[in-house]
Amino acid sequence: MRELGEFGLIARMNAGRAQAPDVVLGPGDDAAVIAAPAGRYVVSADMLIQDRHFRLDWSSPREIGAKAIAQNAADVVAMGSAPSAFLVSLGCPADTTVEFIDGLVEGLWAEAGRAGGSIAGGDVVSAPLLVISVTAFGDPAGRPPVLRSGARPGDIVAVAGRLGWSAAGLAILSAGLDCESCPELVAAHRLPCPPYEAVLDLPRGTAVTAMTDVSDGLLADIGHIAESSGVAIDLDTGSVRDETLDHAAKLVDADPLAWALTGGEDHAFAATFAAGQQLPDGWRRVGRVGAGAGVTVDGRGWTGLVGWESFTGGG
Amino acid sequence: MRELGEFGLIARMNAGRAQAPDVVLGPGDDAAVIAAPAGRYVVSADMLIQDRHFRLDWSSPREIGAKAIAQNAADVVAMGSAPSAFLVSLGCPADTTVEFIDGLVEGLWAEAGRAGGSIAGGDVVSAPLLVISVTAFGDPAGRPPVLRSGARPGDIVAVAGRLGWSAAGLAILSAGLDCESCPELVAAHRLPCPPYEAVLDLPRGTAVTAMTDVSDGLLADIGHIAESSGVAIDLDTGSVRDETLDHAAKLVDADPLAWALTGGEDHAFAATFAAGQQLPDGWRRVGRVGAGAGVTVDGRGWTGLVGWESFTGGG
Numbered sequence: 001m002r003e004l005g006e007f008g009l010i011a012r013m014n015a016g017r018a019q020a021p022d023v024v025l026g027p028g029d030d031a032a033v034i035a036a037p038a039g040r041y042v043v044s045a046d047m048l049i050q051d052r053h054f055r056l057d058w059s060s061p062r063e064i065g066a067k068a069i070a071q072n073a074a075d076v077v078a079m080g081s082a083p084s085a086f087l088v089s090l091g092c093p094a095d096t097t098v099e100f101i102d103g104l105v106e107g108l109w110a111e112a113g114r115a116g117g118s119i120a121g122g123d124v125v126s127a128p129l130l131v132i133s134v135t136a137f138g139d140p141a142g143r144p145p146v147l148r149s150g151a152r153p154g155d156i157v158a159v160a161g162r163l164g165w166s167a168a169g170l171a172i173l174s175a176g177l178d179c180e181s182c183p184e185l186v187a188a189h190r191l192p193c194p195p196y197e198a199v200l201d202l203p204r205g206t207a208v209t210a211m212t213d214v215s216d217g218l219l220a221d222i223g224h225i226a227e228s229s230g231v232a233i234d235l236d237t238g239s240v241r242d243e244t245l246d247h248a249a250k251l252v253d254a255d256p257l258a259w260a261l262t263g264g265e266d267h268a269f270a271a272t273f274a275a276g277q278q279l280p281d282g283w284r285r286v287g288r289v290g291a292g293a294g295v296t297v298d299g300r301g302w303t304g305l306v307g308w309e310s311f312t313g314g315g
Numbered sequence: 316m317r318e319l320g321e322f323g324l325i326a327r328m329n330a331g332r333a334q335a336p337d338v339v340l341g342p343g344d345d346a347a348v349i350a351a352p353a354g355r356y357v358v359s360a361d362m363l364i365q366d367r368h369f370r371l372d373w374s375s376p377r378e379i380g381a382k383a384i385a386q387n388a389a390d391v392v393a394m395g396s397a398p399s400a401f402l403v404s405l406g407c408p409a410d411t412t413v414e415f416i417d418g419l420v421e422g423l424w425a426e427a428g429r430a431g432g433s434i435a436g437g438d439v440v441s442a443p444l445l446v447i448s449v450t451a452f453g454d455p456a457g458r459p460p461v462l463r464s465g466a467r468p469g470d471i472v473a474v475a476g477r478l479g480w481s482a483a484g485l486a487i488l489s490a491g492l493d494c495e496s497c498p499e500l501v502a503a504h505r506l507p508c509p510p511y512e513a514v515l516d517l518p519r520g521t522a523v524t525a526m527t528d529v530s531d532g533l534l535a536d537i538g539h540i541a542e543s544s545g546v547a548i549d550l551d552t553g554s555v556r557d558e559t560l561d562h563a564a565k566l567v568d569a570d571p572l573a574w575a576l577t578g579g580e581d582h583a584f585a586a587t588f589a590a591g592q593q594l595p596d597g598w599r600r601v602g603r604v605g606a607g608a609g610v611t612v613d614g615r616g617w618t619g620l621v622g623w624e625s626f627t628g629g630g
Contacts, residue, residue, distance in 0.1 A: 025462075029464075030390040044345060135358070145348055
């Protein structure tokens, strides 16, 4: 890293890469230029800190890079928008190896491509620990943004993607268990796999009234929809039961339902659909919107830890 | 900070703030939505790390916040675009005081407003040291982007803004001198003041052929224009002489010309104008574009340190 220098590193990050169609001007000038065919664009930013959001002994460089993109792409997709480009600012120690950077960059580009975008630029600075800060850009693609505030009583609550797998994988790793005991959960923690297509392929005219990605846990994120929309939401535990979680929970003496309801970082999508709307491919019903306020589980209050919040949470 | 939590902190950052006109949807959902009336937009990102890009004993929280915005806004303006919005991702220790955050946020908003934009969202995470990552968005406002690659032999090289003041202020602080001996230089280091209006008020039709902001030092940044444009540039030392720098240089036994030519972080703007173009308000001539390659000073090679680069530089 010290040998490459900032400019050498940036050149290495972009060598041989093709930019996505919406990137009018990529890296190399003071700023990048992105197309906004809809006359507006969607933006979101997240920061990942070493030993807090990832651990070098638990994740490969490629997985860390892909995860950083995935969580930002999920925010853009949760607005109903198609990811177009990403900026990545990287803080890293001077003794970071070129192999590490190559792996990280490979992961950044791989997940950006899966989401439909490219790495259009960023910044590289020296820092005492790894910091990865990503901004994601999206094109509304002809749809008005799907906000958290549009849920109405009578709507169906549905989820696309996994719930609780990342949290379960983290518990397996934290307990020091052999990763082979639940390889799919450990993999889900190392590399979330947001089902972008479940949102981006929604047929035109689908009556989706509110949407968010599940980054802090289903209860917490559904709670944001309930609060923003001024409605109550009841979740049905029968619909979030998962045999894979049940199996892992026995190994580490945990509650699989707590993983499914409060585990963050899977970046599933949670949405509400108008009553009568047939659920599109990839979506499963997990609850119902009613009048009132707050989130209940099988008609009752949930007494466990709700979601995950920086500074006060357990993460 | 621990008491407020992530969501309380985000609420505090945005309470009572008015978004800029181009911000269609501000903080509070999965992502923000920004208008792009030109059908394209300009984006740039920079990361600031505590004790590398700022020191808590040398700068106030307000100055740190303003500096973080200024250096990003300058990148957008250097493309000839008008800043519209900023995303700010903040990593901070759990014991960070609310007073510190309030000052930082005040500085972020103040400089965003000076540049013509607002803080449209971001992220807050816990980190062992302060990390401030900013993404700036700009509207081309009817102009094609002014790239680094458009300089042609015969063009005039000109600068708007200060050169070397931030570097001189840093030298004064590093030497432990009384800040009162050169208060304007110390202030320039703590809070760069890019002359956005010198670019944004350029009369339509001004023949500006290439532009960049001076973040790494005039020689280095003019070098980027020379390289991208495939031209040679000769700078005239007579035009960058500065009595304020001369005075300070005597105090710390430094070379005032080295500050002016290689000092970074003032975020002046350097541009090339077609021969015969009368220089607009706020711009002064510092050199000339010729055929060939590389940057010379008074017709000769410069032998001092060229600019500032992460990992290999002196910063």
